[in-house]
Amino acid sequence: NAGVTQTPKFQVLKTGQSMTLQCAQDMNHEYMSWYRQDPGMGLRLIHYSVGAGITDQGEVPNGYNVSRSTTEDFPLRLLSAAPSQTSVYFCASSPRGGRGTDTQYFGPGTRLTVL
């Protein structure tokens, strides 16, 4: 298994541009989520999904959209990039939605810089 994969690894955008960060998992996990990591703030939840066709907002959803058309994929779309969205983005998955005891498996991250 490849686990959780993310593309691209690095990205530089100009203010106002849009882009999609890709996330895929091959473990047939129900739950997938996106976090952003900023220095001193740990990881903050952006959006999450408990299964195909179901998404919901996390702690910091503004400026981001998600969709979950398949179990495997959970792309994160930046609608109009802003410098405040400069961060490292992590995708994670866990076996079952609604089971808080499950371990979450993280991808390698995407480092995004918005100029």
Next chain:
Amino acid sequence: AQSVSQHNHHVILSEAASLELGCNYSYGGTVNLFWYVQYPGQHLQLLLKYFSGDPLVKGIKGFEAEFIKSKFSFNLRKPSVQWSDTAEYFCAVNKGAGNKLTFGGGTRVLVKP
């Protein structure tokens, strides 16, 4: 809102020293508690977790953590660190039935050889 506090932002110690990292959370209901580690250049991985039973839990690489409900704490310990323990450590909490994790700000640990 639920919050998680890690009191030490940076810790520097020598090999063979003991390590203890503090973690406190604010939520009063049933919680599941996690410690994740991020080694340089790698992605986050689980060190250990607690959701019920013995409040002293053991994880990988000789780490352990103790859940003290009365203090809302879940401190991480290792009796003797190695240079390879240099990493950033994150405490995380979720409420009973949900998967949504709230992370602490992280503690960067540097172990000098």
